[in-house]
Amino acid sequence: MSESNTVERRVTLASPEETHRLGVRLGELLEPGDFVGLIGDLGAGKTHLVRGVAEGARVPRSEVASPTFAIVYPYSGRIPLYHADLYRLTGYDDLYATGFMDLVGGEGAVLVEWLDRVPEAAPREHLRLTLAHAGEDSRTLEAQAFGARASTLLTAWLP
Template sequence: MSGATRVKTLRLSSPEETHALGVRLGGLLRPGDFVGLIGDLGAGKTHLVRGVAEGAEVPRSEVASPTFAIVYPYSGRIPLYHADLYRLTNYDDLYSTGFLDMVEAGDGASLVEWLDRIPETAPREHLRVILRHAGGDVRELTAEAFGSRSAELLDAWLK
């Protein structure tokens, strides 16, 4: 459990189900929330991210994979800061992007792909979502809440 306040696991049977779960999470996010995503290539992170952005009322045309830009700020119901750490090697690389300043400002929610590459990116209070292949289109999602707000978010998200 690695210090998590609360952990929930479920199976998702399709990319559409993963997207819909993201929409639900995006509708619940508040400024200051931090969600870190972990999973191999093709595990469903992009489907979840696009759903979260839709749920946060970010126009679909704005949502892109920030693999090359590293950080994308989106304007929606609340600001949504989307980062992809895949191409970074250490914390200093991330620091130079300005992403950490956005997180510290606390005016929006943060969504970080490949959190396992630079785990110290996550603040003490965060929600970690791990996606794993479970055969075909099926994915296993494990969500770990660290802190009281994240536990509240997890409970509302995966009732």
């Protein structure tokens, strides 16, 4: 996809709490069919952001878990939310065998940690978030929206 078809934003997050709050705001905006892929090293803040997104989508806090061993974890909230962790996968064939692709573009929103492990898991239209260490507690978040709905979502989330 060409640069002219993407919307990009970059923000600095001063703390894990700020990362969480930003996630809450994203969760409030998600709609069925949205796909958000997260990229970042261990400890970059992906899980803080996902927990915030789940809270914003009104998923009970007690339901939010790390899907590392289940690969995909479904949550019930304002909309169905599917949280996937691709860290342990070696490629697309591993992901395809889980039934994950049936969730994409469906009745819920999909959040994927470690999207860079299986980049072909992302549909053409998606929001890609890259988190990086910027200090002991601070992080940078680079967001790229691919497609019309993702662009609308990103500009509403990070005007």
